[in-house]
Amino acid sequence: MYSLKKRVVLIEDSPIALEILQRMLNSSSEIDVVGTARNGEEGLEVIIRTQPDVICTDLLMEDMDGLELTRRVMSENPRPILVISNYVQKTDIDNVFRLLQAGAVDVFPKPATNSPTDYEKLKAALITKIKVLSNMKVIPKRQYKPLASTELITSGFVSTTGSTRLMSTSRIQIIGLGGSTGSLQTIQKILNQLPSDFPLPIICVLHMGEGVLSGLVKWLSLESALRVKVAEFGEFPLPETVYFASDKNYLELNSQGTFIYSKPLLGEKNCPSITVTFKSLANYYGQATAGVLLSGIGSDGAEGLQTISQAGGMTLAQNDAMFGMVKEAISLNAVQHLLNIEDMAPFLLKNL
Template sequence: MIKVLVVDDSPVVREFLVHILSSDPVITVIGTADDGEEALDIVRRQRPDVITMDIHMPKMNGLDATRLIMETDPTPIVIVSGTEDPTEVATTFNAMDAGALAVLRRPAGIGHPDHEAMAQDMIQTVKLMSEVKVIRRWPRKRPAAPTPRTGNMGLARASARIRVVAIGASTGGPPALETILAALSKDFPVPILIVQHMAPGFIKGFARWLATSTGMPVHVATHGESLLPGHVYVAPDDHQMKVEREGKIALTKNDPEHGLRPSISYLFRAVAAVYGADAVVGLLTGMGRDGASELRLLKEHGAVTFAQDRDSSVVHGMPGEAIKLDAAMLVLPLEKIAAVLTNLVNHRGEIRA
């Protein structure tokens, strides 16, 4: 049985979430809490396997509760939000920075046409998160921008001219992407394309949070938009994102891949076709295998490819699949990715330690 603690300040919402979770035979709700202080007490006493966490609560909000739980009694936490307002949603990503694993939109009410699908998505997410081995999180300082240093890492491509960076991420991706972008210089000389798997309704808030927390210009991509150096483009909800030879973004309603739209695989194929060896492309933490085969395709086209290492990944599914396929030229801890990107774009493709 998967033991779940439901935390929300609304009695109606608590009852609703308990009803959904209890409908699955392998999930048992061991308790509920209406604020962060009560949640901390229950976590210490009952040791749940997963926590669903509201953000806006009295006494202690969900952000502070998440931070304290991850510092004292690490437990998989899923943020369940009832708002899609980008300004408010952006605050929920601070909880992911503190160690929460995923953010979900609260399922629509019983009788709504989307209720069943959203409820099943929540159940599936809770089940998946229960398998993640979380570790204690210590308050972290923002990394300083990397300073390129001499010393070759064993891969030199002096003839290459890097023109784009593309990154795919899933579970655990938001704080990983924040770590990377915050460590890049604000005059980073090429555009960065991102596909982040995320529940519908949160991408705008995610982009706003990334822009605020990293200082980089971060956009939700629009159709026909021209790529600019140093700008970050995040694939929007329910669209596939690709690049065209004119250096423009194209959004399509093409079929989902690996059950996903946007799909990392879809973007990576376009980057291989348009940029080939002039790209740096990587897979970060996340479940599944989206993008793994396409990362191998990029490697075959001469691109520099990388995968996040197991120790720094929340879930090593996607990068692990890429490594198995020998698709990643480099396997990197999270804290070194920004330095490698900086050296690649500033040293004509030469990777330095």
Template sequence: MIKVLVVEGSPAACESLTRILNSDPGITVIATAGDGTETLSAVRRQQPDVITMDIHTPKLNGLEAARLIMETYPTPIVIVSGRENLSEVVTTFNAMDAGALAVRRRPAEIGHPDHEAMAQDMIQTVKLMSDVKVIRRWPRMRTATAAPNQASMGSTRDPARTRIVAIGASTGGPSALETILAALPKDFPVPILIVQHMSAGFITGFARSLTNSSSLPIHVATHGELLLPGHVYFAPDEYQMKVEREGKIVLAKDAPEHGLRPSISYLFRAVAEVYGSDSAAGLLTGMGRDGASELRLLKEHGAVTFAQNRESSVVHGMAGEAIKLDAAMLVLPLVKIAEALTNLVNHRGEIKA
């Protein structure tokens, strides 16, 4: 049985979320809290497996509460957001800096056409987060270590050909991507395309939040725009993203893959076709297998491929699948990925873990 603490500033929202979570036989809400101060006390007394956290709580807001929880009683935290304005979403991702692992939209009320799907997504997220070992896996708390499955390309590849980088991420990806993009130099010479699995309505705010830590220009991609060196492009909600030979981004309402739109597989397949050996691509932390087979396709086309290692991943799903398929030339801890990419595009000889 997964024990959950529900933190909500609104009594009505608290009641609704409690009802949703308790509807699953594998979950029980052991306590609720209406403000950040109550939250800290409840965590200490109840020792929940997962906390769902509203950012806007009185006395001590959810951002500060999350920070204190991760410093004192580390527990998987799922941020639950009910507002769609941009400033709200940016604040939400600041909470992820503090230690929260996932963000989900507050499920719509009963009777809304999206209620059932949103409720099930919340339940599945809580179940997934209950398995995360936050002390061992929180990337920012780790020091640089060698990857257990290191690989070196040696002199088998000329890094001067790299013209594009493609990255896929899911659960735990926002923090991982922030770490990587913050460490890349402002003169990074090639464009970066990213698919981050995320609840609808959050990607624009996430991109905006990254401008506080990265020196690179960051965009949510638009149809037909030209790729520019050193710019970062995120796939928008509900669109598949690919590239054309003219260096243009194409957004399409093509069918979901692995139940996802945007899909990492869709992007990687296009990069393999258009750029082939002139590309680098990798999979970060996240559940599922989206992009794993296509990362192997990229490797077969001569691209440099990498996967985040288990120790620095929140969920070693997609990257783990890629490793099983021998799709990753490099298996890297999070703190080494930006360095490896920088060396690759700046033609610094061997690229290794």
């Protein structure tokens, strides 16, 4: 009989850590641990044999570590990978972004607590994350190169002096992009397909752990041909630039179209908030706004995307993320276009 349980493989060289993780996952009626391994080499064999929905792996292991395992899986047999390790904490920025660059979808600090309350919270967070990742589609990891200006032969663009610029009749003037920590790799893939002279500003809002933002900006600056930075108070969004909302603040536009930050209301779960930023972009730019919503837990971004759509703007969502934020947006009739990850940048280039 076919099982609807999410199939998981655990790769962990510590017997104690493996037992804890198995106990956590086996407590869920929706997850089935279909195989375990002690290192990456064993893990590859188990993965081929069991064909899991999600792979959970440690980072530091003998024979083949989690980074090399991720590279191998994503090039040969791609599927969602969650790295569970002591070395993916807030201070381990380099490790986190090397793993994301290799193709891991997300990271999770290894559970280490004697508190029953904290244990239950960690267990619930891990189970939720695996359920979300199991619904994600991944593609073979390959190097995305920014498109050259000469490759942009679309009706919305005109070439002048060797540089591609928007025609004055172009409808879209700004792009808002929202997602969760698990969307980092997706954002990289989208940005890597955009040329250095992409003629619009892109405003990004991500649900991330505190302290990750500076490392993210550095990583994407190396990966993308576009300028990547944290939005500054009083700054006007410019073309060829990707702006990220800072930690613990709402990012909005004032009546002059420049960035302002505000503090969240008491009890607000998401800060920065995708919906707050999307609504602000729609209020200022109206039908000249494009909103892109990627995968994520919860409902943040759904109402914001709805506001953009109601203002006459263009809305896109990740079609392999039919849960959480995207599902909520669909329920509000806020999504005009459901697209694969690899199709988003070409669609934007063609339809601006």
